[in-house]
Amino acid sequence: MGDVKENQRAYIRQAMAALGVDNPTTLARKADLAPSTLVRFMNQPERVKHQLSAKTLAAIAKVSGLPVPQAALVNDAPAIEALVREAEHAPSAPPRFVGRGNGHQNSDMIPIRGGARGGNEQEMFLNDVIGYTARPSSLKDVKDAYSMYMVGDSMSPRYEPGWLLYVHPHKPPKPGRAVVVEKTNDAVMVKVLRSWKHGKIELISINTQEYPEPIIIDERNVRCVHVIVGSSEEG
Known part of the structure; x- marks a missing residue:
């Protein structure tokens, strides 16, 4: 099964590639996550002791459209799997950088x-x-x-x-x-x-x-x- 953290990093790299972004900060913003959540996890592996939570993985799955592999989950708890599956099939969230007022992207x-x-x-x-x-x-x-x-x-x-x-x-x-x-x-x-x-x-x-x-x-x-x-x- 391999190391869960490394499997999670591999999944994040796949999500960045799917979205056409080249850094975890941009991915975090698209997923409406705090940039530091992914930046430290990806760029300082020797200092990071924690694994990404199911909610974080679900947010990435939702915006990227990529299913979270079983090997990247913290454990096999059905509740976690259900949370991730729900995010995978949910409509993609609108861009975080949106115009004021109507909640939709404003090109102006x-x-x-x-x-x-x-x-x-x-x-x-x-x-x-x-x-x-x-x-x-x-x-x-x-x-x-x-x-x-x-x-x-x-x-x-x-x-x-x-x-x-x-x-x-x-x-x-x-x-x-x-x-x-x-x-x-x-x-x-x-x-x-x-x-x-x-x-x-x-x-x-x-x-x-x-x-x-x-x-x-x-x-x-x-x-x-x-x-x-x-x-x-x-x-």
Whole structure:
């Protein structure tokens, strides 16, 4: 039967592939779970002692449409099996990032996620949706697009504190582009991508007078790099 936790991780990878997502944070949001629930379980296996609950597995089954294999269940209790089966056959939940008012996805709006601090080695977390804003033309029809407020002055004068940044999560990052870097510990930074080679990601600030030193991160510690495609001074 194998180790239950490893079987659960294999199932999560299958669910991500079925949904076309490349990280557990996005899967968690689609399943309406706290990102930390899956991030730590997937990225820190040596530190995680617990197994995923039946409710968590049921939520993933519901959004992915994939049955949970018996080997990934904590035990054979009929109640757990019934819970998972119920989720597998239930209608898929609407996207978590939805427009206000009618409960359905609104293509004219994108979510505003919690802001990232911009200073050198200053990190914040990008988990919660704190509001919605009009979708800019640069993100027309872009799946999973989002926005966030700039915090800190390391990207000044390109992006000042309080400006709203528009983020494309699927655009390939290139050197010279401003990016949102999300690390495997859920921390995020707003920087300029200087280079990405030999497994190392080098980031720099715009405000080099205050933040002259580059930041170099092992790519194994990075979950994703998203490209900033615009900003709004009004926010």
